Amino acid sequence: MTGFRQRFVVFREREFSVFFIGYVTSNLGTSMASVALAFAVLHNGGSLTDLSLVLAARIVPMVLFLLGAGVLGDRLPRRRVMLMADSVRALSQGTLAVLFLAGSAPLWAVLALAACGGVGEALFRPSFDGLVPEIAPKERLSEANSLLGMAYSVASVAGPALAGALVAVTSAATVLLVDALSYLISIGALLMLRVGNRVPDLGNSSMLAELRAGWQAFSAHTWLWTVTLQFTLFNLIVWAPYLVLGPVSADRDYGGPEAWGLIVGTFGGGSLLGGLLLLGRRPSRPLVVTTLITFLWAAPSAALAVRAPLWTVCAAALAAGVSSAVFNSLWMTTIQQHVPADSLSRVMSYVTFGAYSVGPIGLALAGPLAEFTSIGLVLAVGVGWQILANSVVLMLPAVRNLHAPIFGPEESSTANPTESADPTTFDTTTT
Structure with a gap:
């Protein structure tokens, strides 16, 4: 206990x-x-x-x-x-x-x-x-x-x-x-x-100069821009088609919107389970763990592509939900631990921009491509891409060799204790 x-x-x-x-x-x-x-x-x-x-x-x-x-x-x-x-x-x-x-x-x-x-x-x-x-x-x-x-x-x-x-x-x-x-x-x-x-002294630098500085902080870490690129293409090739074609598959093969609601709900339950399983665990090589477990991201697409039984699709969605929770937690923690605090928001804006930028293109193309070929083929291409991309990322030394920091008892204080803040920069709304 x-x-x-x-x-x-x-x-x-x-x-x-x-x-x-x-x-x-x-x-x-x-x-x-x-x-x-x-x-x-x-x-x-x-x-x-x-x-x-x-x-x-x-x-x-x-x-x-x-x-x-x-x-x-x-x-x-x-x-x-x-x-x-x-x-x-x-x-x-x-x-x-x-x-x-x-x-x-x-x-x-x-x-x-x-x-x-x-x-x-x-x-x-x-x-x-x-x-x-x-x-x-x-x-x-x-x-x-x-x-x-x-x-x-x-x-x-x-x-x-x-x-x-x-x-x-x-x-x-x-x-x-x-x-x-x-x-x-x-x-x-x-x-x-x-x-x-407290905020860093950025002088009179322009927004464009600060964006360039943020890009330099982002691109300086091979593991950071590589995984971001992988995630960007994942949204384009794997997840956007799944979101568009999943409901169509549920309607065609599994009886309608109730089945899709069950699949989506199971994914959410998997996310909750993944978060619970990760609590208290700090893998020494977090990006190796995230890359291995995100092979499971393609599981729902694979199950739908072969028209597996509904319970199999739900099991695949559960596994993908667990994978999503583990990835998001370890990924965010890794960034927060390795990127300087004074550039963290700019770096995260590049990461998030990559995640959202091409997703709408995937949403727009998934339907027409499935009509021209088939739902199963479009989903299968996404599965193949996820396996290939994860395998390539796993081979990168920058990913395999990144270790989580080890904290001793003397470092058990909060990351930014109030006592260390500059009192002259306190907001008047602070209680």
Whole structure:
């Protein structure tokens, strides 16, 4: 039992516990809103084309603003940037809710507000990635990232189900209002954090110069840009086709949307299981572990390609969910431990930009390619690519030889204790 409790010892850190509450709440609201917005648009008389435009209106500005948001995350106190991001998201979602409740939500307004939400997401993410090492002890970063990943997984599973129930008994606009309120809770948690607001002295350098410096920090690590490139192509060749063709396969071979819901839910359950299994474990060569386990990312595509029984597809989705949780936790921890803190947000903006940049292309091409060839062939190509790419990455010395740092008892203090912060840079909102 003692060993089990040790896996949750990071909750003894006040800053992490406070932030965790806000993060869980806002993620639950966000996952609910993704379902509610679709129904709100359709119930307001919107077409499928309108819905596609609304979804794209959020993703496109998020991609466009990511790199600039990384600069802000390194130039300004990260908590302040996240407060600004959550304020933008709360305002945009709250305004959407009011418009839909009033029954007067023109498409142009919905598109503009969805774009504002995408900008808020872009602002939040790089600063969030950089803040985690400030609120968790460096020897507990792996547990902190695992717990945050588990929270995201739980929200991804529970949010859509809860949203569906609330839409049925209230309205989609009400769920959007709940999402706006969830960001207010996140804002409250951020205001309660006792973290220093020290930022590096960047002088009068331009944003372009800071982007170049961030690129240099990113490209200086062979393992970093290699795995990022692998992940970018994974989204293009493997995951985007799976997301498009998976529901079609479920409808064609397994009885319809209920089967797809079961597959997606099983993936979420696997993510939660993976996070639990990783707690308290710190592999000495984390990138070897992530590369080996992400062979399983292709398992659902392989099962669907050969029209395996539904229980086999679900088992493959479970394995992929475990793989996803282990990869995300170890990957984030490795970056946080090896990239200097003053460039971490910019580096993470390049990593995230790579993850999102070509995904929409894969989503757009998967359907036409499957019509021209077959669903099974497109999915099989993704499986083959994942096996080839992982094998190549595993051969790289930069990946195989990267070791996790070893922390001694004397390093058990928090990564950025409040006492060491420059008191002249404290935000007046700090409690």
